[in-house]
Amino acid sequence: MNLATAFQQSAESHAGKTAVFWGEQEISYQAMLAESRRVATRLQRDMGIRPGDRVVVLLKNCPEFISVLFGIWQAGGIAVPVNNFLKPPELGYILDDSAASLLVTEPDFWETAGKLLRTHRQMRIVLVDEAVSEGQGNNGELSPAALSEKDVALIIYTSGTTGRSKGAMLTHGNLLHNVDSCRVVLSAVEFDRFALLLPMFHSFMLCVCIMLPLMVGGSIVLIKSLHPLKNVVQEILMRHATILPAIPQFFRTMVDAPLPELPLRLCVSGAAPLPVKVLKDFNAKFPFPLLEGYGLSEASPVVSLNPIRGPWKIGSIGVPIPNVEVSIQNDSGEFLSDGQVGEVCVRGGNVMQGYWNQPEATASALRNGWLLTGDVGYRDSDGYLYITDRKKDMILVNGINVYPREIEEVIYQFPGVQETAVVGEPDRRKGEQPVAFVVPRDGEQVHEHELLHFLRQNLADYKVPRRVLFLTTMPRNETGKILKTALRAGFISPNG
DSSP: OOHHHHHHHHHHHTTTSEEEEETTEEEEHHHHHHHHHHHHHIIIIITOOOTTOEEEEOOOSOHHHHHHHHHHHHTTOEEEEOOTTOOHHHHHHHHHHHTOSEEEEOGGGHHHHHHHHHHOTTOEEEEHHHHHOOSTTOOSOOOOOOOOTTSEEEEEEEOOTTSSOEEEEEEHHHHHHHHHHHHHHHTOOTTOEEEEOSOTTSHHHIIIIIIHHHHHTOEEEEOSOOSSHHHHHHHHHHHTOOEEEEOHHHHHHHHHSOOOOOOOSEEEEOSSOOOHHHHHHHHHHOSSOEEEEEEOGGGSSEEEEOOTTSOOOTTOOBEEOTTEEEEEEOTTSOBOOTTOOEEEEEEETTSOOEETTOHHHHHHHEETTEEEEEEEEEEOTTSOEEEEEOSTTOEEETTEEEOHHHHHHHHTTSTTEEEEEEEEEEETTTEEEEEEEEEEOTTOOOOHHHHHHHHHHHSOGGGSOSEEEEOSSOOBOTTSOBOHHHHHHHHOOTTO
8 A cells, every 4th residue: 555546545435526625626536636647647758757756846835736746656756845935055955865856846936946957957847737737748548656655755854953954754654654543533534624724845734634634535625825814714614624733823813813603623733832821712712622732744743632532731742643652761762751851752653764865864863663853851640741842942933843053054154254043032923933143253244134135045034033133252151062042041032
């Protein structure tokens, strides 16, 4: 079994049913399967894609995103969905690292694609409209690839603490395992309709809002516009969405807004820590529960969730989902008892095979069959898990991981910068925002607006610091290491 054959079985069983609602469009399973086959044929016949070839997907949210994913798998390729907010230098690194032979994109990214072509002359580009069309070049029989559960299906690039992105290799088996666990824990059935409003390249959406509904014969309510909030509400009402997975900031907006009675039966918060106040206010306002969960791309991504029927514990990320184990370990790999704080470690069929082309990083992340998440927490006597700290220095902007080192490396490329440190500042709307501290070289001036302009050319907008603070010297510990805790405490308002 692989994702392509699993989707084919589901599509044949629910051929006439709507798989995706997109504005006024209602796209059936039969149509979605046919479109994905056209993509696969185009990739095989015209683009020469062979089993194991990497195909980068640079698209905004659209139904074709789904057809392209399953088309890549039918052709035997490995999909590399990328964050569409990234700039050409960031995308170029992923193209190099994955050794991708093809980029599937859309006209909105044609300028970006053109810049990539100048530095990657061997790369081929296909526009999504051409890939899914019924025109010339898509005739002929598809030769479905014979893939097993052990074959890599996705490479998800996550920011690295060293500033270099790492490609987490997720197999067909990893993803099918996580989908089935989520099916059980969410009680997902074919009558469910999942509201999809976050970016489709995000591992949370790929599993919970694309693969899960399609595998159970449900439907995807793909939201066209998130602003204003009433657009989302209208879609949920019109299409009778039942499950809404999103990030804490969205649920905070729901709490603050006057809303009509909604058809939802369940909301799931992931991708970032859910503030206790938001959880309490939400569950006091709405008749359906908001459940906090936890996951990471390396685990396909869902690891734990508060049980639908309770009990729900405020501040807890819940209990491990079915067929996934979680332990708390110290630095030596010893298992800690309930209440003891240590590193959260995960074991199960959902855990990645490793990082693409990075054996040392893989060895650091996988120990004795356990995935070391880098998150610190504990388990209570009832088996509920709590995160007390996050990966060192990581910043979460709208639920997307941002590592300061990556921003710092770019700042160091700007003339006149002697030292820099980036930390996260609380932000009511986005969760956190990066703030840069800079020490200029002696006798040189660094202007904030010029530096920020430079950063916008080289970093995704959400990674660009909201402001730059200038210092004459950095606070350091006795070994000379910059004290980011002092920077946060001394310069940043707790209210954001």
